[in-house]
Amino acid sequence: xxxxxxxxxxxxxxxxxxxxxxxxxxxxxxxxxxxxxxxxxxxxxxxxxxxxxxxxxxxxxxxxxxxxxxxxxxxxxxxxxxxxxxxxxxxxxxxxxxxxxxxxxxxxxxxxxxxxxxxxxxxxxxxxxxxxxxxxxxxxxxxxxxxxxxxxx
Numbered sequence: 001x002x003x004x005x006x007x008x009x010x011x012x013x014x015x016x017x018x019x020x021x022x023x024x025x026x027x028x029x030x031x032x033x034x035x036x037x038x039x040x041x042x043x044x045x046x047x048x049x050x051x052x053x054x055x056x057x058x059x060x061x062x063x064x065x066x067x068x069x070x071x072x073x074x075x076x077x078x079x080x081x082x083x084x085x086x087x088x089x090x091x092x093x094x095x096x097x098x099x100x101x102x103x104x105x106x107x108x109x110x111x112x113x114x115x116x117x118x119x120x121x122x123x124x125x126x127x128x129x130x131x132x133x134x135x136x137x138x139x140x141x142x143x144x145x146x147x148x149x150x151x152x153x
Contacts, residue, residue: 019045023052066108068117076120077106085109085119086128 017030019042028034028049035045036053046053063069082091084106091106107126109118112134121129132138 017043019043021049021052022047023056024049066110066117067115068108073106073108073120076117080120084122084125086121086125089122091122 018027019030019035020027021035026049030043030045032045034049035041036050037044038046041047048056058070077091083089084091106120107123109121109126109129110116111118132142
């Protein structure tokens with residue numbers, strides 16, 4: 001403005017502070033919508049944005065829990081053509097289930113006795129194996145049940 005005062009829109013913009021993520025170098029509003037709270041951090045916020053922090057935590061979890069790097073997980077996913085090793089569903093497929101849109105996110109499947117990684121599964125198949133306690137005999141009985149017409153009512 002001519003007299004040196006700011007317009008009302010300029011005043012509103014003065015209150016929005018921005019912060020640059022030290023990991024991805026992107027600029028975000030300095031709010032807990034974009035950064036986790038951290039009482040030791042500048043402005044009381046973490047130095048990494050939530051997206052970078054989430055990606056880092058996923059990588060660290062895979063390495064810690066299964067002794068496998070994210071690169072190895074991605075290599076297995078590529079070998080499986082980006083599909084679940086059991087049902088064959090593509091991991092990028094988005095499906096609508098009772099108005100809830102979901103992506104079949106990949107899960108590392110491992111043998112609970114040996115710790116060896118068997119492959120990458122969608123969440124449903126991973127839960128399924130957990131429900132049957134990784135017991136192939138239950139699977140055989142389930143297949144037999146599905147095909148046994150004599151037990152139908």
